[in-house]
Amino acid sequence: MSIDKNIIASENESLHQQHTKKLDFLQSEIGNTQAIIEKIAAFQIGIPSWALGAGGTRFGRFSFGGAPRNIEEKIADVGLLHQLNRNSGSISLHIPWDIPNDYDKIKALAAEHQLKFDAVNSNTFQDQPGQALSYKFGSLQHVDVAVRKQAIDHNIDVIKQGIALGSKALTVWLADGSCFPGQLNFRKAYQNTLDSLQQIYEALPDDWKVFIEYKAYEPNFYSTTVADWGQSLSYANKLGDKAYTLVDLGHHLPNANIEQIVSLLLMERKLGGFHFNDSKYGDDDLTAGSIKPYQLFLIFKELVEGMDARGMNHATDLGWMIDASHNVKDPLEDLLQSVEAIMLAYAQALLVDKKALDDAQQLNDTAKCQEILQAAFRTDLRPLVAEARLRSGGALNPLELYRKLNIRKKLIKERGADSVATGL
Numbered sequence: 256m257s258i259d260k261n262i263i264a265s266e267n268e269s270l271h272q273q274h275t276k277k278l279d280f281l282q283s284e285i286g287n288t289q290a291i292i293e294k295i296a297a298f299q300i301g302i303p304s305w306a307l308g309a310g311g312t313r314f315g316r317f318s319f320g321g322a323p324r325n326i327e328e329k330i331a332d333v334g335l336l337h338q339l340n341r342n343s344g345s346i347s348l349h350i351p352w353d354i355p356n357d358y359d360k361i362k363a364l365a366a367e368h369q370l371k372f373d374a375v376n377s378n379t380f381q382d383q384p385g386q387a388l389s390y391k392f393g394s395l396q397h398v399d400v401a402v403r404k405q406a407i408d409h410n411i412d413v414i415k416q417g418i419a420l421g422s423k424a425l426t427v428w429l430a431d432g433s434c435f436p437g438q439l440n441f442r443k444a445y446q447n448t449l450d451s452l453q454q455i456y457e458a459l460p461d462d463w464k465v466f467i468e469y470k471a472y473e474p475n476f477y478s479t480t481v482a483d484w485g486q487s488l489s490y491a492n493k494l495g496d497k498a499y500t501l502v503d504l505g506h507h508l509p510n511a512n513i514e515q516i517v518s519l520l521l522m523e524r525k526l527g528g529f530h531f532n533d534s535k536y537g538d539d540d541l542t543a544g545s546i547k548p549y550q551l552f553l554i555f556k557e558l559v560e561g562m563d564a565r566g567m568n569h570a571t572d573l574g575w576m577i578d579a580s581h582n583v584k585d586p587l588e589d590l591l592q593s594v595e596a597i598m599l600a601y602a603q604a605l606l607v608d609k610k611a612l613d614d615a616q617q618l619n620d621t622a623k624c625q626e627i628l629q630a631a632f633r634t635d636l637r638p639l640v641a642e643a644r645l646r647s648g649g650a651l652n653p654l655e656l657y658r659k660l661n662i663r664k665k666l667i668k669e670r671g672a673d674s675v676a677t678g679l
């Protein structure tokens with residue numbers, strides 16, 4: 256489903272006076288905002304193909320209705336998000352949940368929706384129907400070389416599918432680990448995983464990257480073979496220049512200082528990208544910025560500082576992706592809110608008075624440092640993010656327009672109240 260451009264334009268017209276008043280006030284407060292608006296407009300986030308339907312837990316899944324039933328409808332839904340906010344310019348596929356049957360047709364459809372294909376994701380954490388060997392006790396770490404070979408071949412196949420789609424990166428998240436002390440030899444598991452990743456690495460085209468996504472626990476509850484940033488960095492360093500770490504915000508132990516981890520991985524030149532979401536306890540995959548918006552801001556403050564220190568292009572040099580699961584919210588509304596929260600955190604980070612902060616840090620003026628940071632965080636930059644959307648042909652208020660147009664109701668009418676999407 257796509258929205259007639261004129262409908263977006265006339266809706267914006269009705270909101271324009273209010274928007275201009277807010278923007279003028281903000282610009283009178285913080286001065287030149289052109290640079291920030293341009294950077295926001297250029298910043299594109301990858302939408303997960305596995306998070307467009309109702310998510311669930313082992314305790315149940317509650318349908319939303321109108322969920323996309325195939326990859327074509329998933330691309331249309333991401334295209335709709337991108338029409339509304341102009342910051343959702345790519346889709347990240349998960350294989351085999353989303354196997355294209357006709358690559359050229361799928362590429363053409365994505366192009367129609369002005370979408371690119373972001374990193375492709377392999378899946379060796381589930382057994383597929385008819386699969387020869389089980390991943391119950393792991394995949395790349397497995398004690399049986401035949402299971403490792405099956406998992407390596409799958410990853411190489413995913414790379415091939417990504418090449419056909421024009422993707423430039425593979426994300427490898429391994430559920431591998433153990434549930435009980437003594438179940439696994441950590442040294443052998445590490446070595447098997449490294450050997451397996453090296454064979455996958457050799458299949459990467461020269462202009463590709465592989466993202467090693469770490470996670471502290473779940474589905475294994477005693478050890479995970481790629482459990483934290485240090486282990487992911489260890490693999491990435493041994494693999495080579497095309498290997499990087501991937502930071503999923505929900506994959507840390509409670510109270511981990513993720514912004515410091517991000518700062519270090521950037522300095523190590525081994526930060527590849529993100530899976531943005533939020534969480535209060537575990538890998539809750541909640542809306543980005545819904546639980547810890549200050550942490551999201553602090554992460555972007557380290558990103559802006561660390562990327563500028565290396566002259567990196569904010570929009571293109573890292574993999575910006577969302578990874579979420581929707582148990583109670585409409586998936587499309589949840590994703591619109593996540594993109595908004597990410598854009599706001601980025602804009603606030605761009606507003607930080609770096610010189611003043613450096614000076615205050617040099618003087619160990621701790622209170623002043625906090626005042627400078629929180630002055631940016633406490634500045635309501637929503638008019639700036641809205642202005643960037645407006646200039647890119649998007650909606651001033653995407654969520655409001657999504658609701659006003661009763662899009663969920665129309666999707667249910669088109670796809671049925673109990674259509675189910677592949678994914679989490």
Ligand code: LRH
Binds near residue numbers: 428470503679
């Ligand atoms: C693991 C994870 C990983 C995906 C999966 C859908 O928790 O974050 O990124 O493969 O979710």
Ligand code: MN
Binds near residue numbers: 428468503
């Ligand atoms: Mn993830």
